[in-house]
Amino acid sequence: MNRKKLIELRGITKSFDGEVVLDNISLDIYEDEFITLLGPSGCGKTTTLRIIGGFETPDSGDVIFDGARINDTPPYKRHINTVFQRYALFPHLNVYENIAFGLRVARIRDEEEISRRVREMLEMVNLKGFERRHVTTLSGGQQQRVAIARALINKPRVLLLDEPLGALDLKLRKDMQNELKSMQKRTGITFIYVTHDQEEALSMSDTVVVMNNGSIMQIGTPTDIYNEPKNAYVADFIGESNIVDGVMIDDYSVKMSGHTFVCVDAGFGKNTPVDVVVRPEDVDVVAPESGMLRGKVTSVTFKGVHYEVIVDIGGFKWMIQTTDYVAPDAEIGVDIEPDAIHIMNKSEYSGMFGDYSSFSDELDALSENTEEEED
Amino acid sequence: MKILSRLYLILVFIFLYAPIAVMVLISFNSSESTTQFSGFSLYWYREMLRDSATLEALRNTLVLSISSAVVSTVVGTLAAVGIDRMRNRFMRGAVMSVTNIPMMNPDIVTGISLMLLFVFVGTLLGLESYLSFWTLLIAHVTFNLPYVILSVLPKLKQMDKNIPEAALDLGCTPLRSFFKVELPFIMPGVVTGFIMAFTLSFDDFVISNFTSGSSFETLTIHIYSMIKKSVKPDIYALSTLIFAAVLLLLVVYNMSDRSERDDARGKKRRELRFRGKEGGAAK
Numbered sequence: 001m002n003r004k005k006l007i008e009l010r011g012i013t014k015s016f017d018g019e020v021v022l023d024n025i026s027l028d029i030y031e032d033e034f035i036t037l038l039g040p041s042g043c044g045k046t047t048t049l050r051i052i053g054g055f056e057t058p059d060s061g062d063v064i065f066d067g068a069r070i071n072d073t074p075p076y077k078r079h080i081n082t083v084f085q086r087y088a089l090f091p092h093l094n095v096y097e098n099i100a101f102g103l104r105v106a107r108i109r110d111e112e113e114i115s116r117r118v119r120e121m122l123e124m125v126n127l128k129g130f131e132r133r134h135v136t137t138l139s140g141g142q143q144q145r146v147a148i149a150r151a152l153i154n155k156p157r158v159l160l161l162d163e164p165l166g167a168l169d170l171k172l173r174k175d176m177q178n179e180l181k182s183m184q185k186r187t188g189i190t191f192i193y194v195t196h197d198q199e200e201a202l203s204m205s206d207t208v209v210v211m212n213n214g215s216i217m218q219i220g221t222p223t224d225i226y227n228e229p230k231n232a233y234v235a236d237f238i239g240e241s242n243i244v245d246g247v248m249i250d251d252y253s254v255k256m257s258g259h260t261f262v263c264v265d266a267g268f269g270k271n272t273p274v275d276v277v278v279r280p281e282d283v284d285v286v287a288p289e290s291g292m293l294r295g296k297v298t299s300v301t302f303k304g305v306h307y308e309v310i311v312d313i314g315g316f317k318w319m320i321q322t323t324d325y326v327a328p329d330a331e332i333g334v335d336i337e338p339d340a341i342h343i344m345n346k347s348e349y350s351g352m353f354g355d356y357s358s359f360s361d362e363l364d365a366l367s368e369n370t371e372e373e374e375d
Numbered sequence: 376m377k378i379l380s381r382l383y384l385i386l387v388f389i390f391l392y393a394p395i396a397v398m399v400l401i402s403f404n405s406s407e408s409t410t411q412f413s414g415f416s417l418y419w420y421r422e423m424l425r426d427s428a429t430l431e432a433l434r435n436t437l438v439l440s441i442s443s444a445v446v447s448t449v450v451g452t453l454a455a456v457g458i459d460r461m462r463n464r465f466m467r468g469a470v471m472s473v474t475n476i477p478m479m480n481p482d483i484v485t486g487i488s489l490m491l492l493f494v495f496v497g498t499l500l501g502l503e504s505y506l507s508f509w510t511l512l513i514a515h516v517t518f519n520l521p522y523v524i525l526s527v528l529p530k531l532k533q534m535d536k537n538i539p540e541a542a543l544d545l546g547c548t549p550l551r552s553f554f555k556v557e558l559p560f561i562m563p564g565v566v567t568g569f570i571m572a573f574t575l576s577f578d579d580f581v582i583s584n585f586t587s588g589s590s591f592e593t594l595t596i597h598i599y600s601m602i603k604k605s606v607k608p609d610i611y612a613l614s615t616l617i618f619a620a621v622l623l624l625l626v627v628y629n630m631s632d633r634s635e636r637d638d639a640r641g642k643k644r645r646e647l648r649f650r651g652k653e654g655g656a657a658k
Contacts, residue, residue, distance in 0.1 A: 088537035092559040102545040
């Protein structure tokens, strides 16, 4: 695709009180793109967004917008608008005046034009008839819509969204995800979206930027990120993964857990230690005698669509998602297709993730709660 | 038990308001006696209104308390904004202690030190009479400032820092953002600060006594000088009027406060009613 670069971040570094928040970030953002910055709390995604919005200045590096360096351009001179995490609506103004704010600041005097454009926006965010309502009387989802309408009325080139759906319940989140995506398609405005929710990132974005500890781990399309994670960190953060120690015997052949598998990756060299990623849904459960590997089921959890099965294979706990019930403590065999095996080079994250020996739903819920408290 | 607690409450109110009740009663006395009520009359009110010096003092006090309240509200609000934006916690603490000193300091110390300063500077500048309306104004602004700052600061703390950022984001310069977004948000604090400054300034005797010259007499100073001669019931009449005015101000203030609260409660009710429709609007 021949698209135009709209924003370039060049070697951005930022620290607060001596603590490095962003470490030499470089990123290209194109016109008409839905790009998501994805990462856990404190990974620097919000800071990156604030630097693009002009609320923080980088310690070093350049922010380039449409070919011009804008490091020192204040937010009110940038063609970029923001939807803030907690909406930040103006509590002393009603819905209409909140949305009209950008027009009034731009000193548009024609009340008819203001009224027309506000109505247009209200229609876009499905809030017709809410003009005279006070913003404090609105629910979270409605406030969110007002915030989006307010940010879009000045027709910015770029819309920044800082975890805009964080405070909404699941059902509303799903609806808003679809709406945001279609809004982006309709308006052709570049959306830069920040979230820690990997599912949200995968389902909405054209491009996902996975961040950790102030660095970019991987940039790619959602399918790339999911199917071809660059390292153990990305593989673990995006969806569930079994990350196993392996040795690349030769091209298209990898040995792990004592069995040599056929795979589709090549070019790693002979007898190279690697990380092998197998997604839980790609593991087939078979009879113990006929499986490539065999192991003992340690726990089974019903998840609705599938069962989540933890299997101990030679001391390593695998997660398998299967629609067929298996009994706890049963011996089972597993098969893995060649294209289900993804090979990654060893990295600093090797061995840190992808083993489900300490896995429990409780722990999962705990870590999710801490993620809610965003940076 | 219930009767006892009622009784206790009544006793407290008697304790608080008996002096004022007596003063109000005596102000309507037809004779000059403070011990015998010989009949209802408005004589002392007429007497008081005929006294041009008292009226002059009242006018002076109003001019002084309004102007000092305005100045300290403006300066105090700006100071609060500055303090709120301080990133260095130690510096902020230091500045807050310094601003709080005039509030904690005994009035008499503040009064004497201000007088000394005015005399010192006045002599240095070679002025003939250095204590005037202006010195009084400076003194009043000095002791009003911390009250304004303390009533504005919590409002600023309450404000989501993204709100002024949203205004910048939508094209406001920092100055416009302040007037269009921040000021409306902190307005209740600013108004409270203003009312507090006004009443403090209106009330003040000790500091005014040290910093006003003979050319500008406030009401409290005037009353004090009248008492030194002889206490006549026209002072009770004046005090009763002031009390009535304060009472009125308080009632109006509380009423507006309550209507604001009722408003908020109404909003919550409306919000609850609305939640049912939420799902429909989302689609």
